[in-house]
Amino acid sequence: MEYKKTLLMPKTAFPMRGNLPNNEPKRQEKWEEMNVYAKVQERTKGRPFFILHDGPPYANGDIHMGHALNKIIKDFIVRYKSMSGYHAPYVPGWDTHGLPIETALSKKKKVNRKKMTVAEFRELCEKYAREQINSQRQQFMRLGVRGDWWNPYITLNKSYEAEQIKVFGEMAKKGYIYKGKKPVYWSPSSESALAEAEIEYHDKRSGSIYAAFKVVDGKGVLSNSDELVIWTTTPWTIPANLAIAVHPELDYNVVAVGGRSFVVASGLLETLKSELEWSEAKLTKTVKGSELENIVCRHPFYDRNSLVITGEHVTLDAGTGCVHTAPGHGEDDFLVAKKYGLDVLCPVDDKGVMTEEAPGFEGEFYDNINKTVSEKLEAAGSLLKLSFITHSYPHDWRTKKPVIFRATSQWFASIADFRDDLLKAVGETEWIPAWGETRIHNMVRDRGDWCISRQRVWGVPIPVFYGEDGQEIITEETIQHVSDLFREHGSNVWFEREAKDLLPEGFTSEHSPNGRFTKETDIMDVWFDSGSSHQAVLKERDDLSFPADLYFEGSDQYRGWFNSSLSTSVAINGEAPYKGVLSHGFVMDGEGKKMSKSLGNVIVPNDVMKQLGGDILRLWVASSDYQGDTRVSDAILKQVAETYRKIRNTFRFLLGNLHDFSPTRDAVNREEITGVHKFMLVKLNELIDKAHKGYNSYDFSSVYNGVRNFCTVELSAFYMDLAKDTLYIEHADHPERRMIQTVMYDVVVALAKLISPMLPHTADEVWENIPGVEEESVQLTDMPDALEQGNVDGLRAHWSAFMDLRDDVLKALEVARNEKVIGKSLQSAITLYPNAEKRALLEATDGLKKLFIVSKATVAKEGETAPANAQVFEGLAVVVEKAEGETCERCWQVKKSVGEHTEHPTLCAECVETVSKHYASVEL
Structure with missing residues (x-):
């Protein structure tokens, strides 16, 4: 007889293999057809x-x-x-x-x-x-x-x-936009200024030189035989030197070395003795940095002076305490030199080539003159030491080539004017991870003015006009007009038309009495582009x-x-x-x-x-733990694919066992669900709560781990395993079978929703195969709420304790299997010898043989002693034996009743009753 016909085996169109590379594009086409984004x-x-x-x-x-x-x-x-x-x-x-x-x-x-x-x-x-x-x-x-x-x-x-033009105009209106000549990051490889955000740091080998500048006017503090010692890793900037900076509060030593007299910071003298191999350095004088102010030195190889100035930026971190100052090649240099009215000399062009302002070096690429500079310093008797160091140096993030500081005329946004407001906004924002707040706070606190102009052509033009006198013209009227032109024609119109055709009709200005105007040729920093999206997108879109x-x-x-x-x-x-x-x-x-x-x-x-x-x-x-650096490899992806396979198989089992279930017709009242089945709903509630917390805190790995553990441990390794007998063997409307199906229905619906953000293709495929759902996509549903179950603390405590006990029993069965006492667990009969606590737990639990998946489970009488062959665990001894009787062809359990019924000699008594009562009309 074919008793398979009497078994309610799983049936589902949900395949074991997802075939994702082929099926996902088809599903995405379906989403496009149904316009799922609009429906959501x-x-x-x-x-x-x-x-x-x-x-x-x-x-x-x-x-x-x-x-x-x-x-x-x-x-x-x-x-x-x-x-x-x-x-x-x-x-x-x-x-x-x-x-x-x-x-x-x-x-x-x-x-x-x-x-x-x-x-x-x-x-x-x-x-x-x-x-x-x-x-x-x-x-x-x-x-x-x-x-x-x-x-x-x-x-x-x-x-x-x-809209970007309007952002620029509004900042200009508030006085935050200005044009000025100052050193900025300049990329010779890109031939453009760069912002801090476009800089990255890589190691670079540079020449490290110590050079002496002779005093020509000591102002009664130093003699004309004294020399100030500077240190730099950019020898190519020496032709642009105009000053030497000292700290006003630091002490400076005058030391006699080999017939010469050098001036260095007191705090660096011992280091310099070693670095410059000054075996004998006799201290002749000590002065404050402030006393050195306005002393005049001579440039080592040019016929010009180098003024001694004071600046708070000078430190004892490295060098000599006397800082070579080239106002055209450094922000600190520029700012301190400005106080003394020094020129902003920058003898380097857009391509990084030295200009005629650096006699003897004109036409040479800046980085190629370091050797020549060192030779000139040596010839002048100025070079004290030349070596090479490898250090972290700013590079252009696009070309990956070194940048320089170069003073040019640029457009800036004055961060200093609203820095306090920026810091306040930082403090009012939630930063995840929390260290993000400290990071951006420090960046804003220390940030200089933002250079927003670029010497390129592919970008949004800076909407500024110039009068005949060279004065910049930015008015609300011109900004609005340019914005309107861009909205109609795009920013290319700026390059297609003359300045007069870009201005409002009839526009006049005191700066152009003859009505002649020119236009700015620089474009805006791309970070100004994307940084304007709050206005151009968030505020503009309905x-x-x-x-x-x-x-x-x-x-x-x-x-x-x-x-x-x-x-x-x-x-x-x-x-x-x-x-x-x-x-x-x-x-x-x-x-x-x-x-x-x-x-x-x-x-x-x-x-x-x-x-x-x-x-x-x-x-x-x-x-992944994405908030730090994340690893990926073929091996890692293979492990993830294996997890996916387990999750998918869990769904397939759940769906397969709901093939004859209707949630409106067959579902059991949730209040009537009891025992282990109710415990599974408790575990489902725990998963739902965990998933909500994970998603809300952007901790997606906790959702991933929760779903994975629920599928592989709670379901596959426990509930689905013990449910098989009832699902397959009992008749369709058996109360416990419908109870299990109700639980599985709640589980599969909730799981499909919980995984939908992470696995949308799979979740939608699952959704299509769930009986009785009305929505055409799981994306058109809401996340599950935890099911109302009242006070479940006692239930949770009972089943958590039972699961620990069950683990011990499963270990005992595994040992018996390895020792060839039994094959499959259904071939076994177990006898349990518990202590008082675990006896109470076992006596309060129904269906022990189903829970342990054995053919017979007996709890020894109180006072019985476990035999010598028992496996002993904490508070429990377990004896595993081969069950007596024959294996039922239908339920696979070993029972003595198999063979007692002549019409169905291969079935146990329970299966005979089920077949006779519910499958009498089935031709076997």
């Missing part, structure tokens, strides 16, 4: 806003693992908020201006920009940027990130540029709100987007553009090394999705 927004309209404002990635090249980590976590947050009481639209954005696109056109596309107008070249830049946006958009969407992808914000869009609830980007953005957005928003709005800021670390390889093509350790998101699927990549993100 419509469903949640009217709820409180939760706005995660997207920091725009740069539109150039394929996405990398850092992009994937960033966008996926944003998707976790937005999806969860949409399912937990908020209206959470997500508008992605792109940063599109700047040098990389200019370079890509020149190098990759072989565009000769010299053969075209600026406007023509900019049109090619825009075309290239939009191609990159389309490519990256498809890759981000392939990750499963839900958003308003066909209506994003783009910094080159006309409306965005128009589907968003200001300030954003959250900004979330990499930790490098404390000096970048977090900072520029804060500066522009506080300047024009008086508050931060965000209520909270969350940051993540960088993605490293499996050994914690930076990924690079040369090392061959690069993991590419597109490759991972082609091999494993987007949900595996998302699960890796969920498992």
